[in-house]
Every structure is written in C-alpha cells, then in structure tokens.
Amino acid sequence: MNAITASLTDSATMFQRNFRHTVRNPMTLxxxxxxxxxxxxxxxxxxxxxxxxxxxxxxxxxxxxxMMTIGYGVGPTAVSVHADMATGIINRxxxxxxxRTAVLGAHVIASMLRSLAAIVFIIAFALVMGFxxxxxxxxxxxxxxxxxxxxxxxxxxxxxxxxxxxxxxxxNFGIIPLVLLPFLSSxxxxxxxxxxxxxxxxxxxxxxxIIETLRGLLAGTPSAGPAIAAIAWCVGLMLIGYLWARxxxxxxx
Numbered sequence: 001m002n003a004i005t006a007s008l009t010d011s012a013t014m015f016q017r018n019f020r021h022t023v024r025n026p027m028t029l030x031x032x033x034x035x036x037x038x039x040x041x042x043x044x045x046x047x048x049x050x051x052x053x054x055x056x057x058x059x060x061x062x063x064x065x066x067m068m069t070i071g072y073g074v075g076p077t078a079v080s081v082h083a084d085m086a087t088g089i090i091n092r093x094x095x096x097x098x099x100r101t102a103v104l105g106a107h108v109i110a111s112m113l114r115s116l117a118a119i120v121f122i123i124a125f126a127l128v129m130g131f132x133x134x135x136x137x138x139x140x141x142x143x144x145x146x147x148x149x150x151x152x153x154x155x156x157x158x159x160x161x162x163x164x165x166x167x168x169x170x171x172n173f174g175i176i177p178l179v180l181l182p183f184l185s186s187x188x189x190x191x192x193x194x195x196x197x198x199x200x201x202x203x204x205x206x207x208x209x210i211i212e213t214l215r216g217l218l219a220g221t222p223s224a225g226p227a228i229a230a231i232a233w234c235v236g237l238m239l240i241g242y243l244w245a246r247x248x249x250x251x252x253x
Contacts (some may be wrong), residue, residue, distance in 0.1 A: 032073035032118045037125050037198040040065050044129055053190060053221075055200055059133070062126045063214035064187025069118050070150060071178035079109040081172035088186030089144035104245050105147055107162075115151055134220035142217045146230060150210055153234040154178060156241030163248035181207045206233035 043065075044058045053060040082105075123131070135143060158175060165171035184202055185191070191202040202208055209229035216222045 016115055030068065032076075032114060033121045034070050036065050036069040038151045039068060040122070040125060040129065047188075052193075055130070056130060058126055058129050058131045059219065060215070061188055062131050063211045063218060064182050064185065065122055065126070066119055066147065066214060067150070067185075067187060067211050068179070068182045069122050069233070070115050070147075070154055071175070071182060073115040074111055074154055074178060075172055075175050076114075077107055077155065077158045078162035078165065078171040078175050079168050081159050082108050082168055085163060086168075087200045088250070102150060102239050104156075104159050107159050108152065111155045111158065112148070112151040116147070119147065133218040135218050136201050136220065139220060139222060142222065142227075143214060146210065146217070146234075147226075149231065149234040149238075153236075153238040153241065156238050156245055158241070160241045160244035160248060163245055181205060182211070185211055187211050206237065209233060 043061050161174040173248045185208040209226040213225040213230040
C-alpha cells in the first residue's frame with residue numbers, strides 16, 4: 001500500500017468515526033439549521049422592510065444567510081477537535097501511525113457535510129419565503145464551487161482554532177468572529193449604506209466578496225471582481241488554517 005492509498009484509507013476511517021458522532025448527536029445539525037432559519041425570519045419579516053436594497057429582500061439576504069450558516073455550523077467542529085486532543089485520542093492515533101492529514105481532514109469533511117445539509121435547508125426555506133434565484137445551471141455550479149471552497153477554508157481555520165484552544169469553552173468562543181463577521185459585511189445591508197469606518201471594514205473583510213459573489217451568481221449577474229477576491233480570500237484562509245493546524249497538531253500531539 002503506497003502513501004496516497006494509505007492516506008485515503010485513513011481519511012475514510014476517520015470520516016466514518018466523525019460521521020457516527022454526528023449521527024449520535026443530531027442536535028448539532030438541528031441547531032445549525034434552526035439558528036439561520038430564525039435569523040432569516042427576523043431579517044425578512046421583521047427588519048427587511050426597513051432596508052432599501054433595490055430588490056426583493058429575501059433575494060438579497062439569502063447569500064448572507066448561507067454565509068451565516070457556514071459560520072454558525074463550525075462550532076461543534078472546534079469543540080470536537082479540542083476534545084480529541086484533550087482526551088488523548090490524537091496521541092493514540094499517532095501511535096497507530098495514522099496520517100495526520102487524515103485525522104484533521106476528516107473533521108473538515110464532516111464539518112463540510114453538516115454545513116452543506118444545513119445550507120440545503122436554508123435555501124429550501126428561503127424558496128418558501130419567496131426567494132427566486134435567476135441562476136443558470138453553470139451559475140449554480142459556480143455557487144456550489146464557492147460554497148465548497150468557503151467551507152474548506154473555514155473548516156481548516158476552525159480545526160486550527162480547536163487545536164489551539166486550551167479548554168472546550170475557548171474552542172467554542174474562538175469561532176464567534178466567524179458568526180459575527182456576516183453582520184459586519186454586505187450580508188443584510190449594502191456596505192455603502194453603513195457609517196464611516198464600518199463601511200470600510202465591511203468592504204475589505206473576507207466575507208463580503210464571498211457574499212457578493214454568491215449574490216451575483218444567484219441573481220444571474222456574476223461579476224469577476226468579487227469572484228477573484230472571494231477565491232483569493234478562501235485560498236489564503238485555507239492555507240493559513242491548514243499550516244496552523246499542522247503545526248499545532250505536531251506540537252500538541
């Protein structure tokens with residue numbers, strides 16, 4: 001068995017372990033779906049009338065709620081990674097010569113699948129509320145690609161945060177910026193309607209180009225500028241998260 005085959009086998013084994021943990025704790029997935037749905041209801045039916053965005057507000061807000069779903073859904077991943085380190089599971093796996101990439105990557109994949117399931121529910125709920133995307137088939141493929149790339153970036157960053165955390169509470173607290181950043185982006189109101197300082201932050205933070213790329217693709221009016229910035233941010237964050245996670249894994253393991 002060569003190194004690549006061994007790594008793939010280890011990844012499949014570790015993913016099965018993480019998947020079983022998710023199945024045994026369905027509240028993890030349920031809460032990841034429920035919170036964004038509540039936020040969608042509040043923003044569309046309670047606050048939506050106060051915002052002038054030039055289009056149906058649910059069409060405007062759905063890309064931001066997709067991003068919020070991603071940010072909110074990674075909390076269990078950070079806690080799970082920390083638990084593996086704190087309980088000695090990682091050390092046992094190292095003795096068994098399991099690929100470190102497989103151990104960490106399995107958490108990323110499990111997090112991605114939970115978030116993708118939650119995003120499907122969010123889009124379905126948005127359709128019930130009047131969301132009417134104009135995306136063509138290639139544009140839907142672009143939407144899926146951006147979402148997957150974002151999930152990989154956020155997933156590796158979350159794994160690194162979990163490894164760096166000293167306590168479960170710290171691991172859970174570490175993902176709070178990922179939950180809050182959509183509120184300080186163009187997710188729910190255009191950045192140019194924000195006050196000075198906040199507007200500049202919203203324009204240059206990583207979530208805004210991702211949201212704008214999703215918004216353009218779903219509306220059938222994609223733009224290269226936000227897409228390039230979104231891809232660059234995702235690749236950069238993924239690289240930072242992966243290298244940070246590998247370093248912490250080696251140091252703490």
